[in-house]
Amino acid sequence: MTHSIHNITNNTRFHTEKDETILQAALRNGHLYPYGCQSGACGACKARLVSGKVEHIMRDPGVLSDDELEQGLCLPCQAVPLEDIEIEVKEIARAREIEIKTLPTRVREKTLLCEDVVQLYLSLPSTQTFDYLPGQYINILLKNGRERSFSIANTPTQAKQEGLELHIRVVPDGYYSPQIKDSVQVKAILRIQGPFGTYFLRKDENQPIIMVAGGTGYAPIKGLIEDALENDSKMPITLYWGARTRADLYLNEQAEQWANRIEDFTYIPVLSDASDADNWSGRTGFVHDAIAQDFPDAAGHSVYASGPPVMVNALKEVFKNNGLDADFFYSDAFDYAAENE
Numbered sequence: 001m002t003h004s005i006h007n008i009t010n011n012t013r014f015h016t017e018k019d020e021t022i023l024q025a026a027l028r029n030g031h032l033y034p035y036g037c038q039s040g041a042c043g044a045c046k047a048r049l050v051s052g053k054v055e056h057i058m059r060d061p062g063v064l065s066d067d068e069l070e071q072g073l074c075l076p077c078q079a080v081p082l083e084d085i086e087i088e089v090k091e092i093a094r095a096r097e098i099e100i101k102t103l104p105t106r107v108r109e110k111t112l113l114c115e116d117v118v119q120l121y122l123s124l125p126s127t128q129t130f131d132y133l134p135g136q137y138i139n140i141l142l143k144n145g146r147e148r149s150f151s152i153a154n155t156p157t158q159a160k161q162e163g164l165e166l167h168i169r170v171v172p173d174g175y176y177s178p179q180i181k182d183s184v185q186v187k188a189i190l191r192i193q194g195p196f197g198t199y200f201l202r203k204d205e206n207q208p209i210i211m212v213a214g215g216t217g218y219a220p221i222k223g224l225i226e227d228a229l230e231n232d233s234k235m236p237i238t239l240y241w242g243a244r245t246r247a248d249l250y251l252n253e254q255a256e257q258w259a260n261r262i263e264d265f266t267y268i269p270v271l272s273d274a275s276d277a278d279n280w281s282g283r284t285g286f287v288h289d290a291i292a293q294d295f296p297d298a299a300g301h302s303v304y305a306s307g308p309p310v311m312v313n314a315l316k317e318v319f320k321n322n323g324l325d326a327d328f329f330y331s332d333a334f335d336y337a338a339e340n341e
């Protein structure tokens with residue numbers, strides 16, 4: 001049974017196919033709705049259902065609460081229409097269509113950046129093109145239909161030379177990330193699918209940018225910054241990097257070099273768990289508290305935040321209370337895959 005979806009924000013209409021979610025139908029019909037995890041875990045797709053009924057495949061009350069559901073909000077990545085619906089979604093304008101591909105890649109280079117972060121460069125097949133916007137993510141396809149998402153840390157121009165760059169934190173007891181450290185070797189073949197997500201630089205926004213990375217949330221932030229540099233952007237950038245210890249700032253020198261080299265680029269690392277051995281004289285505490293202190297008024301800024309969901313959620317609260325227009329808050333929460341068996 002197909003149903004019609006009417007987005008009243010831009011007055012567009014399309015139809016679902018059987019059992020399709022709103023997001024799947026939108027993307028299939030060429031409408032770029034905001035999204036992140038696609039698994040009901042990050043809330044990036046949250047939208048207002050104006051009329052009609054939907055059923056959520058999965059709904060975590062921490063992501064879409066009972067109150068929000070009652071107020072008419074829904075998660076398009078999980079909501080399957082049961083009848084014709086009207087919805088309010090601010091669609092994302094994009095410069096070009098980007099095809100989602102499934103490709104074999106080969107590990108070209110593997111480096112341990114610190115005790116628990118591995119940097120991989122994946123070579124793409126020479127006969128294939130792979131287009132993406134820096135900041136988007138790919139899925140590595142595993143056995144048994146499992147997949148894990150990783151953000152791309154470099155630009156398509158750089159990836160043509162060096163391969164797709166990933167920064168992977170090794171999660172103790174995780175299913176896949178320990179394999180990256182222990183058993184995935186140079187020359188291994190990894191199947192990937194992508195690109196996905198709507199976390200990329202909005203180049204038409206002419207206002208100062210606050211970027212916030214938590215841990216390996218630095219990966220997509222690095223992609224965004226390299227993209228801004230390639231495009232000769234003149235927008236002032238303030239980069240915060242929140243980590244536990246000094247060693248976790250695994251590419252600290254790179255961020256310092258940007259700050260030294262680029263006009264209007266400020267770098268503020270913040271450690272939550274610095275030890276005496278770190279000999280740290282910089283900022284301490286949680287990165288969201290540092291930002292609340294530094295930006296009592298964030299009106300007129302664009303914000304990009306990526307990393308652990310708990311950090312992204314804390315930042316949402318900070319920016320709700322300091323004058324930022326919510327339309328200019330872009331985030332990528334590194335949620336865990338839903339199917340841990």
Ligand SMILES: Cc1cc2nc3c(=O)[nH]c(=O)nc-3n(C[C@H](O)[C@H](O)[C@H](O)COP(=O)(O)OP(=O)(O)OC[C@H]3O[C@@H](n4cnc5c(N)ncnc54)[C@H](O)[C@@H]3O)c2cc1C
Pocket residue numbers: 036037137148149150151152167168169170171172173174175176177178197216217219220332333334335336337340
């Ligand atoms: C859009 C997106 C982009 C992402 N990009 C990146 C990236 O660039 N770099 C990166 O390192 N990761 C990234 N992730 C997270 C990544 O996809 C995996 O979730 C992560 O690597 C853990 O996978 P795993 O199989 O090792 O652990 P799983 O087997 O999935 O996890 C096992 C258990 O470990 C715990 N766990 C999982 N992850 C963490 C964590 N981070 N901290 C504490 N406990 C945890 C949970 O309790 C979980 O149930 C991203 C996730 C999303 C959704």
Ligand code: FES
Pocket residue numbers: 034035036037038039040041042043044045046063075076077078
């Ligand atoms: S909750 Fe829908 S994309 Fe993450």
